[in-house]
Amino acid sequence: MAINRTGSSRPNPRGEGGPSRSRKNNKLPKWFIILAWLAALGSLAFGALLAGVLVYYDNQLPDFRQLSEYKPPLITRVYDRNGEIVAEYANERRIWVSINEIPKPVIESFLAAEDTDFYEHGGYDLKAIIRAALVNTMTHRMQGASTITQQVAKTYLLSSERTYTRKIKELILSWRIEKAYTKNEILELYLNRIYLGNGSYGVAAAAQTYFSKTLAELTMPERAMIAGMPQAPSRYNPVRNPSAAKARRDIVIRRLQSEGYVTKDEADAAIATPLGLNISPLKQGEDAPHFAEYIRQMVLKEYGEKALYQDGLSVYTTLDLPTQRRAEEATYKGLRDYDRRHGWRGPLHHMKSLDGWQKEVNAFAEKYAHSWRIGEPAVVLKVSADSARIGLSDEREGIVARSTAKWTGKGSLNSFLKVGDIIMVKAVKKDGKDYSLEQLPNVQGALVAMDVRTGEVLAMVGGLGEGVGFNRAIMARRQVGSSFKPFVYAAAMEKGYTPASTVLDAPLVFNNSDGSEWKPHNYDKKFTGLTTLRQGLEQSRNLMTVRLAQDIGLRDVSELSRRVGLKGLPITDLSVVLGSINYTLMEMTSAYSVFPRGGSYIEPTYLRRVQDSKGVTLFRAHPACEKCLASLGATPDENPVLPKMGGKEALDAQNAYLMTNVLQGVVLRGTGYSLSSLGRPLGGKTGTTNDYVDAWFVGFSPSLAIGVWVGFDTPKSLGYGETGGRAALPIWKTFAEAQFKGTPIEGFSVPQGIEFVRIDAKSGLLPGVNSQKIITEAFKEGTAPTQTTPDYVDESGYEIFNSGATGGDTERPAANDGGSGNAPNNGGGSSGNPIENLLRTFGIY
Template identity: 50%
Template sequence: MRGKEILKWLFVLGFIGGISGVLLLGGVFAYFSTQVPDFRSLADYRPSLITKVYSSNGEILGEYARERRVYLPITDIPQDLINAFLAAEDTSFYEHHGYDMKGILRAALVNVFTDRKQGASTITQQVAKTFLLSNERTYKRKIKELILARRIEDAFSKNEILELYLNQIYLGNGAYGVGAAALAYFGKSVDELTVGERAMLAGLPKAPSSYNPVYRPAVARQRRDIVVRRMETEGFITKEQADEAVASDLVLRLTPMANGEKAPFFAEHVRRELLDRYGENALYEGGLATLTTLDMELQRHAEKAVQTGLRSYDRRHGWRGPVGRLTALTLDWQNRIKDEAEKYRHLQDFAVPAAVLEVSDAAATIGLENGTRAQIPLAGMTWARKYIDATTMGDRVRKASDVLQAGDIVFVQRMDKNEGFEKVPDREKKYSLEQLPAVQGALVAIDVATGAVKAMVGGFDSSSDFNRAVQAKRQVGSAFKPFVYAAALEQGYTPASIILDAPVVLRSGDLDDAWKPQNYSAKVYGPSTMRLGLEKSRNLMTIRLAQDIGIRKIIDFASRFGFDRADMHPNLATALGASSLSLLDLTAGYRVFANGGVYSKPYLIERIQDATGQVIWQHHPVCSSCTGLDATPTQSPPSAEEEGERLVTPEIAYQMTDMLRGVVLRGTGMRARAVGRPVGGKTGTTNDYIDAWFEGYSPTLATGVWVGFDQPQPMGNSETGSRAALPIWVEFMQNALKNRPKADFTIPEGVTFARIDAVTGKPPTANTTQTLLEVFIKGTEPTTGSLATGRVLGKRGSDGNTEEPANLLSQGIY
């Protein structure tokens, strides 16, 4: 009896204890159930998504996000990938109701009786923890997690839970969700992954850092293989598939987010515009898709042209020396060059760093990043006379040791990648000495018809965020003169009007302060046509013209072109380009002449869509013939400026175009004839050769180029717009127009052509030796006189440009 009594009491005590435990556990759960967050917020889940900026042809220019995530509906995630995560994280997912009691008990026993720590969180519990709880490792948090998991299972379907999980989970390498991870590690979409790749991703949630294949490939492979075998055990894959996956190498194709390597200045300008328009949260979390105006083919041509032009300027002024020195030549040159190469990786198409190992009279031996050695022959460094100042260089280079010595760290480029070394034997195996230009430059290209910015270069490279095409305001020099001449046309002048080219003295009350402007040649030429004054960029004629019109009227006129009135001071120096303008604004002003007198603000963004694909903003083309985007309701209606504003008549715009074509044919812009298309343009050079400009356009593309130092300083004698900026413009326009149909400027109905004496601007007489076919607004052309018997200027060539007798181009008489 005594034994039975004991058993009876043990049973009673056990029963009471069990009931008490259940009641206690129920009380605990009831207590914490009032303290858990509202799980219903999951129904309004709005993940942080990547904002992407695209070129006009769909290339990604930039990606901006706090978390790298590509949101995928569950229907877009392959079942094979889902199965991999189920095998790794929750094999009973479809059977349990939020938590796996068997798994919890098993994990508890392991944790109590062994030194190992084992978790038992289901995918639903992980969703609860990730979205609604903290990462603290306490029993309170675990109880809340179980409560929330049960409630989530009651409210959401299994597929909805999986969709939340697979898009939110952190998988290392900056990737959130399976869509971003597939891109980050393998450069693939989720439906392109192999069995092994799916297993590797599925093995990451447990410990993304510990199993990161980038930094711990061996451990990551072991974890991958464990997941593969679990997939086999669960029947998700066959043994053959598992064996093949385990035998495969772990091959990564790391794909970082696009951070503006393509068109960095353009992409950054768009980013700032999005930030101003929508704010930080929308930019870095909203998943906006922004289609821009950028033409990547033109952008590449623009970047190449700017780098080539700045390199040419830099070489004209000599060698500034190595960028560094080695301290232990035989020991660390490879590591040092690897470090330098990583620093300048974005410039590898221009030049790469190298260590000078040996120097003879005929060549220098260099060491490259990959450990190989190569040579810089003397022919690759003859340009490198010592830089002394902007106007002075050292003696001619006669041997390699005049330039280099062992231990120098320099920049080099393979000879076959640059022009000028075609006659060097085996040039594909040899290198030329390079240096990164100290001078800077910028280029902007705008579609004439729409105002869309098609290319933008804000500097030699992206090492600085300062966008010289937009943020810099520099004196424009003679590139401003077309606006003075256009104002004169509006006041009734014609291209044939005579203006006196003679000395001008402007006094401010003190004779010592008298301003005596001069022509670039320091000569005077007497009475000349207004056309000739623009073609030859005559300062004295421009001053007299501005005196007659009035500088305030000129400022009023120029401000209509989008120039800030505050940048134009009411003195005659403004007529010669003393005002400071941005390259983008000046190019947009020139575009007006090409566009028949109509102005619209240049723009970079065509369309913005939210994360659902809804168009929330759209630019409206300004020309009726333009093919635009679909007529989708937008956030903002088109503004008045987007409709385009007529600034001058089509007739005046065409007269200016014809005069600017004359600048190319006979004046300071003659190098632009190399484009081989109808183009007009104007050079600009400021005092002491501090700034060099060329602004010009074809019937379809308006392009501006600026060259100068960030801290204004002389660039050297003769570094004019024609020499420093125009070659960049020519190289770009040649490539930009190469595959476009040839077209001439449209002649408006309100103009007519009349032959005049090229010197007097009057109708030809029997004594006329040179004539010119001039453009007039109907009713203003000469009506008397007889045809001359001398040379005729103005015959149209097959390329649309005017052909002139070669010997006349150097006489200064037109």
């Protein structure tokens, strides 16, 4: 081997013997080494930076473990007695469902639309982040890259601001959430919190809002539409932007196809279908506005605003929605009939020009949206003698025929309608072009229906055509007129009177302390002399009612009234027995229910049960009873006989039945005679106040107590002849007829201690030879008459002094009547009255 000067071996030219020269050639270039060192240092720096960022933001991040304790704002639902939703109250519409209750196709739709790699990534998708960063930097478009986990972090723990700081926090939280929760737990949080437009939070709420369906009922295109909304709920809102919503839905359907969830044929068929919306906004108590508002106020007062709007209470009420709907319809029909009897009052408004009529009509439609039962606003576009072309909201048009306006009494349409008039109309047929001319009644009314056995309120109409407004059923205190008389007669029964006892129906004059006189009078200006209590109540005789109260004393009448819930009756003013006292319709109906209930008074009840979102009972009206139906003798084929409910005894069972029986006579022969056509046992009493200001009918069947009031909010006359029998009774009848249709006929139960005796209807005694009308009368045992009707009766005692009074109304209190003076104290008298002296000579007094 040759050695060079430096001592190194020289390579053999043939390649033999000497060492290779490759060691020098294998050295890494300096630039590469420098680059490697820079990369290493950069990695260290990046790691340090990353660690610094994590440390920096660590103290700023919310505790992700609070997700385990998250309590979502939930909807409070008000239910009727059958479980039908009456109203919903919430700041956010949300229905929480567990992941196990969410159908798999719904989950697949959201994964296809939002996060196809959800079950693979660790909380964030790095490729998607880089792609979005490039798009956002190099174009004018903004593209998101958030995974479902990131959306959970943002929605539950962070704000929605678009900043890099928030994005960093979101990534950190997402990683932590993935380590702490399962994928299904994360998915459950997401699907229940995501905002999906129109006030709906979560998939279940969206299914209800847009399609009125449960999640299990949704079709594939419906699921796809909802799954496409999280990206931009406003832009893809199917109500406001149906075309955008459909386009987005179709994209989701194609993604479902590309992910293998559906076939091409299924996707093609789904894309060909329309959106098919069936919008179902939160129930606002539309079917029972006044009842729903009353319940809302009760819950708000008892449990607070947060509980009502966020805690998802379940409020089970006594309301029966089918009964309520019948009550609303009967009230509307009765007030409409009254209003039409009093003619056309003119249009709601007049437009000088038809320019922009659509905007004007839309504004009126929104203003009168609560009057949907009556009709809707429309503008007259063209009018002739026989028809009018009208424009409605949403640019619809229709025709009003002359035949639908006969009630106005105006003849041709163009004699009272002008182009530009805004009027109320109602579709004659659904989805038709023909409309009837309507008018907003300016009269008001109320109706209450109560379960006799339990005191539960089944229906409550507080007014017409004004939304929640003023609840006249429980807030309006009005003079009750002759509807108060039964409580005077009931007090008399407690003092030993019977339905056959006689009281003089003849003129009365009371001298007041101020020197004035009070002269109560009967409606028909007639006097019937000695008259049985039954006839007096059936024919609503004022004079004998005053005499009866004077005999038994107002203190006893007041005490009985208090026991049936009618408090505050004065004991010094005899006019109150004719109804000059003020009570609410609910108070009167509840008081009447005492008679068919057998004498016990039960406070009206509106709530059955209140539960929190976990099913814990917060309130229960009646104690829970296990195996109740079995203990009552229920069988698979027969309902049990329900036990009598509790309550305070207001009068004994026998007197309660006597009054029930007498009030049946009001229906069979008296002022409530029109109800006899219903062909079932009913009792009740009309009431009319001075100058026809208030009209009442309160009555009952064996199972239902019903009250109706009609009048103006600002008291004024309803018009001559608008008595309780004409203005209120038809509403009662319409409702009762619909309510009892197809139900078995019930009879009033007769308590022990009652006997039935045949008597002379006129004298109240046992029948005589010349008795012309014999009836079977009810008595407490031992109180039936023993005397026989005389063979001769002076008929002059039964109808005398036809013109001896100044007029009046059987059903109205005569206080403050036309200068006749005020009612005196109970001790006032009429001794020395020449008319009464004359009656004594006839042997009638």
